[in-house]
Amino acid sequence: MKVNFLGTGTSQGVPVIGCECQVCQSLDFRDKRFRTSVFVETDQTSLVIDTGPDFRMQMLRAGIKKLDAVLFTHEHKDHTAGLDDIRPFNFSQQMDMPVFGRKPVLEQLQREYAYIFNDKKYPGVPQVNCIEIDEHAFHINGIGITPIPVLHYKLPVLGFRIGDFSYITDANFIPEDSYKLLEGTEILVINALQKESHISHFTLDQAIDQAIKIGAKKTFFTHISHRLGKHQDIEQELPEGIFLAYDGLELILP
Incomplete structure (x- = not known):
């Protein structure tokens, strides 16, 4: 299984518009962060977790030409705003895109993208097949996926476990039952927004x-703010076995 970090930034991305801090002015490519998303590819299938505002550029930069499904962690705009750009996959693959999400997420998509779901569709709009999921495990093309319930302040969010890879973004609380689902994880991805306390995200120390x-x-x-600090500086502060992700990082898992 291959994992490609399409984006590792927070809702504003990095650099932030108009900001002149040392992170936003950094020349280190690792300090340039699109909104958070990850691409997972196996021999059987390929999927993306979240389609944020940078989805189009993320697909082009990573050279992704095939996409079998989209998973949504939650309904916030920085995780859903790129859904319209699945259209090239509709055209090239001649299929409706399977879109997996909790009921509130799918309802939010239907409101924000009403033109996709209208009875009388404008030619060329995205074609999606919405599939409601909950906290039970499910499969996509034979790949087992286990949802991991977490909280983003008071908003329920789903992380996902695929084999020994677990992905959690936009969280500041993990219920005890979810820790059981994470047992034996080989590779963990989790959000670390900044060093200062935050109402809905783990800080660096908490992460x-x-x-x-x-x-x-x-x-x-992942889901890193410009307030966290420069990549090269923060990595030196981390314990053994813990790293900052960066856009374009690829992991190969057995």
Whole structure:
């Protein structure tokens, strides 16, 4: 299984428009972050978790030509705003795109993208097949996927486990039952927004504590704000086995 980090930034991305901080002015490519998304590819299938505002550029930059499904963690705009750009996959693959999400997520998509779901569709609009999921495990083309319920302040969000790879973004609380679902994870991805406290995201220290508690062999932090600091500086502060993800990072899992 191959995992490609399409984006590792927070809702504003990095650099932030108009910001002149040292992170936003950095020349290190690892400090340039699209909105958070990840592409997962196996021999059987390929899928993307979340289609944020940068989805089109992420697909082009990664050279992705085939996409079998979209999974949504939650309904916030920085995770859904790129859905319209699945159209080239509709055309090239001659299929409706399977879109997986909890009921509130699918309802939000139907409101924001009403033109997709109208009875009388304008020619060329995205073609989707909405598939409601809950907290039960499911399959996409034979690939087992386990939802991991977490909280983003008071908003329920789903992380996903695929084999020994677990992905959690936009969270500041993990219920005890979800820790059981994470047992044995080899590669963990979890959000680490900034060093200062935040109402709906793990801070750097909190993310480190979560990584240690979950005990994956390797942990990568994502959904990173410009307030966290420069990539090269923060990585030197991290414990062994914990890393900052960056856009374009690829992982190969057995």
